[in-house]
Amino acid sequence: MRRALLAVERGVDESEALELMESADYEVVEIVPVRKIGEGRTGISTGKAEEISERAKEAGVDAIAVYGRLSSSQAFNLMKESGVDVVDRDKLILEIFALRARTPEAKLQVKMAELTYELPRLRELIRRIRMGEQPGLYGYGEYEVERHYDHVRKLRIRIGRELRKYSRHREVQRQGRRRWGMPVVSLAGYTGAGKTTLFNALSKERRPVTGHAFTTLTTTTRTMWLGGDRHALLTDTVGFLSGLPHYMIEAFKSTLEELKYADVVLLIVDASEDPAVVRRKYETSMEILQELSVEPPRVLQVLNKVDRVGMDGVVKVAAELGMRDYVVISAKERLGMDELRRNVLRILEAEERQEATASPEAGAV
Numbered sequence: 001m002r003r004a005l006l007a008v009e010r011g012v013d014e015s016e017a018l019e020l021m022e023s024a025d026y027e028v029v030e031i032v033p034v035r036k037i038g039e040g041r042t043g044i045s046t047g048k049a050e051e052i053s054e055r056a057k058e059a060g061v062d063a064i065a066v067y068g069r070l071s072s073s074q075a076f077n078l079m080k081e082s083g084v085d086v087v088d089r090d091k092l093i094l095e096i097f098a099l100r101a102r103t104p105e106a107k108l109q110v111k112m113a114e115l116t117y118e119l120p121r122l123r124e125l126i127r128r129i130r131m132g133e134q135p136g137l138y139g140y141g142e143y144e145v146e147r148h149y150d151h152v153r154k155l156r157i158r159i160g161r162e163l164r165k166y167s168r169h170r171e172v173q174r175q176g177r178r179r180w181g182m183p184v185v186s187l188a189g190y191t192g193a194g195k196t197t198l199f200n201a202l203s204k205e206r207r208p209v210t211g212h213a214f215t216t217l218t219t220t221t222r223t224m225w226l227g228g229d230r231h232a233l234l235t236d237t238v239g240f241l242s243g244l245p246h247y248m249i250e251a252f253k254s255t256l257e258e259l260k261y262a263d264v265v266l267l268i269v270d271a272s273e274d275p276a277v278v279r280r281k282y283e284t285s286m287e288i289l290q291e292l293s294v295e296p297p298r299v300l301q302v303l304n305k306v307d308r309v310g311m312d313g314v315v316k317v318a319a320e321l322g323m324r325d326y327v328v329i330s331a332k333e334r335l336g337m338d339e340l341r342r343n344v345l346r347i348l349e350a351e352e353r354q355e356a357t358a359s360p361e362a363g364a365v
């Protein structure tokens, strides 16, 4: 475990920062508040950089983590001043992704996001070397860094091509399923909401579940029973997180696309957290679903972890979020599973009725 000093922007949910630090395998030895300037930029003045570096040296940490977004030059300055590694929130998320990626596709997706993160930083490094502000990095001079920059650019193009192959393969699989006539139910929701726990409960699978963010990075599909002789295909997906930069969503797009083609999307919400946290995560999830054009009639809100706060607690949260149509469950204790299946079936049957009236054969005599 690496030891780190953590700088968090004032007013930001510190518990999420600590959770992500733990997931990325850092031990936080000290927390320092920093300023936020404008959207998506962390303000670190020269004085603040000196103070943080001083504290980092005293504590003898391996890294400084800034829970915000640093420009390339801010990161370089801080690195130069402190002499230790500097990671910002995007980098932290990339490190977690890299630790969790298991399948070849997930590894490629992570690599793509890493390279995209690296490019502007390499450009900044080259600029600095040319200006004589920086001797190079790890003993490498301008020529080597420029060659590395070219290599990164070419590698991104190659990986992009590979990822498109996976995406096409997925499309073929999807068409196959459609021909097979099985409806598709997809799980969506913030990281840690309990998607995989529910997936395991409904499909009798044993996919890994942990308390760490982004346990799931690739999709898995299994059959689930809906009642009577009806079954559906159930898909587990990567979790959401607020403030994900566009290129990271882009990198995982083919995984998230499963949601676009699902007949029913179960939006899993951890209703046991602090109401303000539940709201923030819920709003982020709804925004990402909207970005993927997943619209309300086929989205079923599922409030999870009732075992922790009781029915009253969940109903209160739902009222605060203005939800009317929802199902309350405990994926862990397997409570509310029948009610959930009934509601999935209700949405599917409504869709099927609609399709029947919309199809040309329906009107023919």
Ligand SMILES: Nc1nc2c(ncn2[C@@H]2O[C@H](COP(=O)(O)OP(=O)(O)OP(=O)(O)O)[C@@H](O)[C@H]2O)c(=O)[nH]1
Binding pocket: 189, 190, 191, 192, 193, 194, 195, 196, 197, 198, 208, 209, 210, 211, 212, 213, 214, 215, 216, 217, 237, 238, 239, 240, 304, 305, 306, 307, 308, 329, 330, 331, 332, 333
């Ligand atoms: N008490 C309680 N804990 C739950 C419940 N469902 C899930 N959890 C816990 O919540 C944590 C996260 O569960 P996961 O199923 O891995 O969550 P996930 O949504 O798949 O997370 P990612 O894969 O990271 O997106 C684990 O520690 C689970 O044991 C529940 O109904 N009740």
Ligand SMILES: [Mg+2]
Binding pocket: 195, 196, 197, 215, 216, 237
């Ligand atoms: Mg999961």
